[in-house]
Amino acid sequence: MSRAFADISFTPSVKAAQSLYGSREANRGFEQVEEKRDSLLAQDMEFIAARDSFYQATISENGWPYVQHRGGPAGFLKILDNKTIAYADFSGNAQYLSVGNLFASDRVSLILMDYARRRRMKIWGHAKIVHEEDDVRLIARLEMPGYRARVERAIVITVEAVEWNCPQHITPRFSETEVQGLLAKLLAEKHQLEEQLTQKTAPAKPTSLGNGPLELIITGVRQLSPRIRAYELRDPAGKDLPAVSAGAHLRVPVLLADGQAATRPYSISSAGGQTDCYEIAVLAEPGGRGGSMAVHDLYALGMHLHCDFPRNDFALHAHIEHAAPAVLIAGGIGITAIKPMAAQLSAQGRPYTLHYAGHTLNTMAYRTELQMQLGASLHLYAADQQQRMDIHSIMKEAGQDSLFYICGPASMIAAALNAAAALGIDPQRVRFERFAVQKSNQDEEIRVELARSKKVIHVRADQTILQAVRAHGVVAQAECETGNCGTCAVKLLGGQALHRDAVLTEAERKDRICICVSRAQEGELVLDL
Structure with a gap:
């Protein structure tokens, strides 16, 4: 206790009270301390x-x-x-x-x-x-x-x-800021403990996946955008890989969250470039079928992937005149199929333009690389900057003699097909590739009879015929599962098909159907399965 405090507080009446209650002598010393304070x-x-x-x-x-x-x-x-x-x-x-x-x-x-x-x-x-x-x-x-x-x-x-x-009888109380500070510390410790627990309890990541004939090893991983990651794949012995042309894709093995082994096709974005390396770019889609999330979660440097050999269902035209200008149209992750086309056309000295749309410039994979390589041939459209790609105008300006290649969401492909039809562009001059199954809010449950299997199955509105067939134990071949390759096409014995594929000709559609995407027009089909 300080002397200044005693000088002010120990008034005659206070001293009298101290004397009355027996504390005067104990308090007298405070009046004599050297520290005045x-x-x-x-x-x-x-x-x-x-x-x-x-x-x-x-x-x-x-x-x-x-x-x-x-x-x-x-x-x-x-x-x-x-x-x-x-x-x-x-x-x-x-x-x-x-x-x-x-x-x-x-x-x-x-x-x-x-x-x-x-x-x-x-x-x-x-x-x-x-x-x-x-x-x-x-x-x-x-x-x-x-x-x-x-x-x-x-x-x-x-x-x-x-x-x-002294602190006696002071009940601890905390302000909102102090509580937030304490909570932040506790939450940080909780997160650290959870991370440690996850590392201890999480199953070890596999070092090898798949049983395909082409063995590849992941030699590079890079983040192209917040949700898109690129993987560099090479032969384990450093040998050259099977040659691929622009538009090719590679079916890679994945281990889904439920433990099921599966495969997923991804465009080879480096097609036509290096002969000893493939690059695929994968967009993480939390609401998808699980393949992209499995790739992001499990793929790591040094992992061995046993893949199928590359396949191309989206190649550049080879039989149409060499000088025909090409119009490349990409939306979002669809750039992975379109990018190598630009590279191949440049190498061949063929005229082309590339139109690339995305949500924001920062989320558009390969944007900087394309800007440096293509210059004025590249046109970017960022939705957050109110830059809308007018596909009808692009195709009209290009003219009927151009060749068109489109890869993007279903709405983009539909707009391109509608524009081509309205402008009288020959369908043979328009090629497109989907990276997702085409669906409609109008889809309803359909009945499908499998003639050879002697089974009748019901396909839910949110289910493909291929998925329903396999769920009933019937073997059915498929590759892309997006209607691009035709591997899943089967003979149509009865009913009217609602065709949604990109591969069957008009003649083939009379008695064949791609069961990975197409459905029934009137609720019932009979298939040769």
């Missing part, structure tokens, strides 16, 4: 600067005390020097109780609390009211950033005594 030390200033409130007592002319709670951002009670503190005073409720009391008596007492750490500081002093016209700089110094009310006056307190109390 009538100014602020470094630890006092640090404590004051961290407080966002305090209690202030003043005395009225009639002798009644008034205790006011003052609050603001941390540090609103400013330290002017080791003997002086001050704060900005606003109109508040305009009763002016504390201010009025200070007109009568300049004596004040402050209690500053740190409930979280159970600390309490008391200050006694003389207060002075300072208006703006008296000291403009002081008023400016006391203003609170973010609080727009006008400062009416400053209350400047000359410190006469400082005293710290």
Whole structure:
């Protein structure tokens, strides 16, 4: 306890009470200590600067005390020097109780609390009211950033005594900010423990997948965009890989989340380039069939993949005149099939333009690389910048003699096919590849009779015929499962098909159907399965 505190607080009546209750001798020593403590030390200033409130007592002319709670951002009670503190005073409720009391008596007492750490500081002093016209700089110094009310006056307190109390009987309380800080620390520790637990309990990632005839090893992984990752695949012995042309895809093995082994086709985005390396780029689709997420979760450097040999169901025209200009149209991840076409056309010296649409420039895979390589031949359309690709205008400007290649979402392909039909463009000059099964909100459950298997199955609206056939234990061949290759085509014995593939000719569609995408027009089909 400090001598200044005792000098102020131990009045004759207080000393009389001490004598009456037997504590006078114990308290007499505080009046004789050398440390006066009538100014602020470094630890006092640090404590004051961290407080966002305090209690202030003043005395009225009639002798009644008034205790006011003052609050603001941390540090609103400013330290002017080791003997002086001050704060900005606003109109508040305009009763002016504390201010009025200070007109009568300049004596004040402050209690500053740190409930979280159970600390309490008391200050006694003389207060002075300072208006703006008296000291403009002081008023400016006391203003609170973010609080727009006008400062009416400053209350400047000359410190006469400082005293710290023991923490007994202070109940710990925490502000919202303090609670958030504690929670952030706990959540960080929880996350770290969960990560450690996951690492200990998670099954080891496989080092090899698939049973296909082409063995490849992952030698490179790079992030093309927040959701698109590219994988570099090479022969384990460093040999050249089977030659591929633009539009080719590679069916790679995946291990789905339920433990089921499956395969998924991905365009070889490096087709026509290096002979000792394939690159595929995979878009993570949390709402998809699970293949892309399995690739992102499991594929790692050094993993061996036993794949099928590459296949091309989306090749550039070879039988149409060499000088015909090509129009390449890509949407989103569809650029992986279109990019190698641009490279092959450039190498052949053939004229072309590439139109590439995406949600944002930053999410468009290979954008920077294409800008550097293609220059004016590349046209970008970013949806977030209100840049809309007008496919009808693009195809109209290109003319009927051009060749068109489209890979993107179903809406983009539909727009291109509709534009081609409206402009009288020969369907043989338009090639497209889907990377997802074409569906419609109008799809309904259909009945399918499997003639050779002597089974009748019902195909749900959200299910393909291929999926339903396999679910009933009937073997059915398939490759792309998006209607691009024709591997799943079977003989149509009865019913009218709603064709959604990109491979069958009009003649073939009379008695064949691609069961990976197509359905029935009127609810019932008979198939040679």
